[in-house]
Amino acid sequence: MKFKPSRPPSGYPLDCAKDSRNYQGYRARSASTIKMSLRSLRACMICSIVQPQAKFSREGCPNCEEFLELRHNGDAIAEATSSVFEGLITLADPENSWVAKWQRLQGYAPGTYAVKVVGVLPEEVIAAAENAGIKYIPRDGSGEVEQ
Numbered sequence: 001m002k003f004k005p006s007r008p009p010s011g012y013p014l015d016c017a018k019d020s021r022n023y024q025g026y027r028a029r030s031a032s033t034i035k036m037s038l039r040s041l042r043a044c045m046i047c048s049i050v051q052p053q054a055k056f057s058r059e060g061c062p063n064c065e066e067f068l069e070l071r072h073n074g075d076a077i078a079e080a081t082s083s084v085f086e087g088l089i090t091l092a093d094p095e096n097s098w099v100a101k102w103q104r105l106q107g108y109a110p111g112t113y114a115v116k117v118v119g120v121l122p123e124e125v126i127a128a129a130e131n132a133g134i135k136y137i138p139r140d141g142s143g144e145v146e147q
């Protein structure tokens with residue numbers, strides 16, 4: 001029996017069939033949990049809330065509906081929300097949460113938010129947000145440089 005601990009403990013033990021099965025089981029489990037909900041999820045590019053597309057269509061964005069007018073408007077949803085996002089966080093109490101402060105989400109509705117939303121907002125959407133008194137900060141990571 002050859003056992004060569006050639007990798008650090010955090011590495012995936014390639015030589016071991018039994019562990020490999022466990023690993024696959026783990027992968028399958030987490031993948032199916034995500035698959036269930038991720039397919040039609042979209043993130044608002046203004047506030048970064050993540051909702052199923054159907055909910056955006058039915059109820060609009062809980063934070064930005066006033067100026068985005070996403071309700072029953074597939075084009076607006078396509079423009080102002082993105083299906084490419086990372087890092088979900090759940091906000092139960094946006095007023096008092098340090099995560100909310102850190103993500104600049106204070107004052108927003110409780111819900112699930114993405115840490116990063118990738119997408120380009122059309123000029124007129126940015127203008128509409130600014131008219132509504134919202135300072136649009138790109139949430140794709142490009143606005144995080146200055147500090």
Ligand SMILES: [Zn+2]
Pocket residue numbers: 044045046047048049061062063064065
């Ligand atoms: Zn929004």
